Amino acid sequence: MRHNLQVILAAALLSGISAIAQSSVPEISFDSTADPLKFPTNIHLGEVAGVATNSRGDIFVYTRTGHPTISIGTARPLAHGGSRLFQFDKTGKFVREIGQDSYGFLVAQQVRIDSQDNIWVVDQMSSMVIKFDPNGQVQLLLGRKSESERLPAPPQAATGGPAGRGGRGGALPGAGQQSDVFQRPTDVAWDAAGNIYVADGYGNSRIAKFDKNGKFVKSWGSRGSENGQFNIAHGIAVDAQGNVYVADSGNKRIQVFDGDGKFKTQILNVGAPAAICITPGPRQYIYSSNSNPPENIDADGEIYKMELSGKVVGKFGKAGKLPKEFGTVNAISCRSESELMVGEIGNWRVQKLTLHSN
């Protein structure tokens, strides 16, 4: 994340033009409930990597609750634990924990709910995408956790990726692999046919497509700034027509592809998109966060609302620690156009936002 954001910062310094363009963007007024979730006394949110809602309005939070434990006294460093998945009802009442002690829960990255209310978790360190059914049972797995960790982590230059980990094959590839071996994946989305798209991510620079049964179809992309290349594909969303929107954060753009990975267009001037969602319904909108890096809350942080064409409707919020301010937003849930849930890395919280039509 930090390396990612340093790249973003550098890019921000280079693009004074977009800053000028943004100054004319209308401000969307909004209110926030900064503590919408009620917890048992012994459960605390850590960094909120993912937040999502299902069709009943239940809220799911995937949070980093500790660093993974590395077993001592073993021949190889083996990683356990570090993140938890919680479910709340629409009033914010705690319902349950899902996936306790899961083999794949190390460093939370994202949670998404599909149209059948299945719960999908993306874990950055186990490099797995885990599908739970609405009852919380594991239904489908993409990727495989490394059997052991390489510690200390190989330096960035040696891996081709930002501070990555050794996978089964050793050094990280900079470009995509035609398989479901992920390298620090970031997000997951689906089209109407149930095809699965995984943003992969920090270590790889590609989008991987699977059919609804998890069979690998293809992947596209490599590290770079050309069309169809990525510099940290940090989020992904699919519209009703099956177009794929990728938050290409290091390149400060959203790239749009068709379902086969053919580049269609790009959306600029919305900062460095780190979290993205698309509203349902006949008229769809995109929300995208220009998230601030954890080391600076004095710039950026705003969230943009766009048409699917990329036309910016407005923006709201800024970086900070108060309610209505944002600390490194990593997830936006926008099942409703006017009521958003945002998950913050920096402020260890979920905010429920009510947007007002100006």
Add this chain to the structure above:
Amino acid sequence: MNRWWAPCLIIPVLLFGGSAFAQATKAKAQNVPEIPYESVPNFLKFPPGLYLGEAMGVATNSKGHIFVYTRSANTRLFEFDQNGKYVREIGEGNYGFEFAHSVRVDSEDNIWAVDEGTNMVLKFNPAGRIVMVLGHRPDAVVGVIAQSPAPNVPAEKYILGRPTDVAWDAQGNIFVSDGYINHRVVKYDKNGRFLKQIGSEKPGSEPNQFNTPHGIAVDAQGNVYVSDRANHRMQVFDNNLGPKAIYDNIGDSWTVCISPGPHQYLFTSNSNPNGNPPGSWDISGEIYKMELDGTILGRFGHASKEFGGFQVVHMMDCRNPNEIIVAEIESWRVQKLILKPQAAKVSASVK
């Protein structure tokens, strides 16, 4: 939780730092009146199965409840009532608890924990819920690199490097001593926005520089008192972090507290160093009671492993200046001391 690499990183730091700190410092102040005291027997009462590890932080709230931040198998924060009866655990298993360093309670009874394992300062409301965090825990996937003891260059406004302590002025501005990796004091406003710092990522021994700023307290006028431990002194700043005074006759200032009320007193501990090298008990281990202007009023305590003695005092609470609560690293213990200052020999107080 990173049990595998924690020993690899933290132990070398302690050994390295330990060798630098292993020498006790004899305070220049001599002929200081001894303040008699008694330690309250059986002060904190633990339920079966609950133990203190190294007692790093101790603080009281307005009701006299006692908060102890301790390194046990996991770092934990416990609350006891004013009689020492166990009340509850706070922040169990949260993302900010890894290696306890300090706990303080502000004027609204919010509980602040400073953790040098996660580089975080956590604000709990009186109900025990986290309402604000300062700093950023290194991401697990880069933690092994980011946690190295190399200096954080340059010091970032919102990233802390093994912070040590926290204090507030009457306006709610937040002062963080930071710490073992950085060597600075950072002032944030009450909403956590960076305002200013003094010192830097580099240690130094000149005025306005620090070498392990290890404790911090603010008086009612907003002046800031910093335990500049490895420089064997306390530095005093005004509210805007401008220099005011240096007190260098009190040995190694490990930790500092200031009592409330119209007449405030300043306490600092010349704690005996970890490792207990030969002779260290003879010249360190005592706590000084001072006026805010640095006038030493008296001293109490001595290095010892026995009840009533001190074994590396890491933190003090002085909400009542005649009832000092001390947390000790190497005796895994919290003691409540009843001072009898009127019985102190009133021979010349020492400036």
